Amino acid sequence: MLKEERKVEVLRTEGLKKYYGNNVNQVKALDGVDLSVKQGEFVAIVGTSGSGKSTLLHMLGGLDQPTSGKVYVEDKDIFSLKKEALTVFRRRKIGFVFQAYNLIPVLNVYENIVLPMELDGNDVDKKYVNNVIESLGLSEKIKNMPNQLSGGQQQRVAIARALATKPAILLADEPTGNLDSRTSQDVLSLLKVTGQNFGQTMVMITHNEEIAQMADRIIRIEDGKIVKGGQA
């Protein structure tokens, strides 16, 4: 327990609200969410469709503006940043893995993985990247184009890309939503193991209870509110 306490808090939200529409038609996608995630944690956010979990993830990644409330990543209030600065912050600190449409079709596997770093104009930490590639079992495929890969392989490339920048936090939105159950298990195990190896903080949203069980902690969300597991 004490060991846990010492861990640094990487992600924190305060009274996060996202309302759509107004008056009668108002939809409260998020209605006052407070949560915190610590360094190296693997958190799953579970909820039914329409519960607000995707909206939450988008807020956490700075893709969407909240109606009110704050998101801190490594103690930085991300919505205090200007749009352009937020984008830069995102590519340095946050890795995304989406359900689909993850890879750029005109870039090969390696180029896809190092894309965020190259966009940043940084030299690529080749050793680290190769390490990531190897642990995700992609060494043979780095020159392939995305359309030569299976769905599972594509998702592994997306994970590699998210990890390659050593982000503060990796956000995964139904990462196995488009995969069959066998591949889902494989990809997720890899995600978990690699994440642990690299000490990566990860937040994943899913509606699949079975998959959620692989996480260290489960946050349950219903009607825009956390009903269980908000704080570590």
Add this chain to the structure above:
Amino acid sequence: MKVKNKKVIQRLSFRTISAKGKKNLVAIFAIMLTTILFTTVFTIGGAIIRNFQEATMRQVGGSSMAGIKYILPEDYEKLAADPKVEQSFYRIIAGILENEELSKLPTEVSFAQDLAAKNSFSYPEEGRMPQESNEIATSTLVLDALGIPHELGEIITLNITVDDKHITKDFVLSGYWEGDPVAMAQQCWISRSYCDEIAPTPENSFYETMGNKYAGYWMMDFDFSNSWNIADKTISLLERNGYNSNVIGYGINWAYATSEADGETVVFILFLLGLILASGYLIIFNIFSLNVAGEIKSYGLLKTIGTTEKQLKNMVRRQAFFLSMIGIPLGLILGIVVGKYLFPVVLNAFVLENYNGFSVSPLVITGAILFSFFTVRVSCNKACRLAAKVSPIEAVRYVEVSANVQKKEKKSRKITPFSFAWANIGRNPKKVMIVVVSLSLSMILMNSVYGLIKGMDMDKFVSFSIIGDNIVTDSTILNPASNQYITNSITEDIRKEIENLEGVEEVHHVYSADADIILDEVSAKRFLEFTVENSQYFEDPYAEEELAPLKENKIPFISVYGVDLWGTEQLEYFKGVIDWEKFQTGNYCLINTWGSARGLENKLEGMYCDIGENLILEFPDGTRKEYEVMAFADMPYAMTERGFGYLGTQVILPAQECMKYIEGEGALMSILMAAKGNEDSLDKALNDYTEQMHPNLTYVSRKTYEEEFKDYVNMFWLVGGGLSFVLALIGILNFLNAMVTEIIARRQELAMMESVGMTGKQMKSMLAWEGMLYAFFAIGCSIVLGSLTNSVLLKSFMDGAWYYTNHFTILPILLCSPVFLLISYLIPMVVYRNMVRKSVVERLREAE
């Protein structure tokens, strides 16, 4: 099995198209532009052809399609009753007018039915056709020549020659009309009763007697139901009615044989049609393909639920049809407006002397509609196939871009906005190619127009038609329609008067006489062989009969020119030199071969005689004289009778020598040089002089030709520039559409890139590069193809034009490049700005 599903398909197509809203505008606009181009080209083409036709009809002197000559009344009845003959009328020949005042104005005397008179543009505008024996109706030109005022009831004394009889009689003017100077002959109508009196119907057929008696024979003019292939129809009409078409004289109105008569215009119009078709195809094809590709999922869905290939094809076709229903009428209206209000101004000034109003002929409208519709139909075929062939499963997964991405492995490279853009461009090379070609067309055309204009040399153009500042000559020389050239109108008195006109600095006279060259047997044989061997250099393939005089050791009907010292200095010598002192003695001659004009430069020398040899000329009065050949030289066209002469041979003598053989010692022309600054006043003086003092003379001035040249150039600018502009519009529209659909199709991918950290600046830079790559390709393509058109196509097309020198240029392309680059930079920026109005999340969501 027939299923009633038309309604469903109709509804589906309609709904699909309504759902697209603004996107349809691009397609409608493209169809509209294409239709505008077609309409204007058809309008102008139609006007040019019609004008040409009218001019030809005026020259021919009739608007009927064909005529049969010298027949008897019973023949007329028989032929007129033929079911293929739509309408017919006749004239009865009596004779010709022999009044001295009419020596330059051939005038026929005949009886005509009212319709026949109208048909030959000779129906009284004032008064009526003659009815009494002593009445006539004729043209104002005849009246003017005879010095009779334009008043009905005037008494006119006419000398009529009826075959070999001469009649002199007083007539009363019953009607007159505005005469047309272009017509080959003027008409003088007499009444039927008088016609029967002086020219009774002959007993025998003209073709049996084959004499030279024409009086009393009937001339039949008639029309078929349409003007297609009149010659063959006329022959079969004759044969069908038992006449030998080889014997009976018949004539086809050449006004109806436009394609033969004006091949160059037709080729030009075909080229324009092809160009418009191509550019229309490029854009409409692209729009439909991209549209269908964008909606491929819904087509896949329709297929999943059981829509057949045929129905899907029909759906796309119906959409195209629907868009055409809006685009084509709009284009037609705009095209007609352009044709009606804009082009008459242009055409009146430049191309057609009397573009007498624009008429919206059904042919123009049908042509424009058919061509536009054909373009749309052809262009959407690919899209139809694409929609029809979609596999339901794939369609759901279909991403337009990934379908064509290279499958091979690729080496990793550093990612920059440029390399990204380069890779993106490579996704759909076909689309890129189409847009690039579409953008290039206008630049290539503009470049060619500029090259064409640059190559036209005003000095060359003008010096072909004129030498000096002004030329005064007989009006028959410059009238292309005249059939008799009067080459001795400038009498000594006139020469003096011209020399004394105000503003004249120098005057030189050119004389022209007729003669035959008498050859010895050897030379005659040499020339005959030469002519046969080199027949391609001569105007017509010479028939036996034309070469026959050569066998009698004669070159008949050649022109002999007489020039002064100045004149000899204007010649271009290519063999031998002139010694003026010796030449002046009158014992020497120069030979004008027209060699350079016909590409025969060094071949003609010595074809029938050589330098130092003697040439025998026989003049009309029977005089024979021997001249020693001094040199071979080309005479400027402007100094001649404007004809190449028999077999292209002409002889040049000193003026004094030549004059001896000319009746009245009149000169062919006077070439005037104005004193500096007096060009305009001399022009005015000549105008007054030729109009008031000697109406039979006419003059031309350098200024007129210079202006004509400028008008000619302006016309190219206007038509070429206008067309280039519309093509550029089409190209840019095509590019815009391609860019918009491209960015829309990739919006999720772009959103995803933004989510992994691509900043707006980086994305804009990438998209800007993508746009500019199109422009770079288009510029490169234009430079390559533009150079080719300029140095190959244009060169060969304009090869025959004496005033054209090919210049290589790509200047217009280079000048247009920055504009295209700017546009190609701005369009992606605007589209991007539109896209980022939606948040990343919204764009990401659209994927699911």
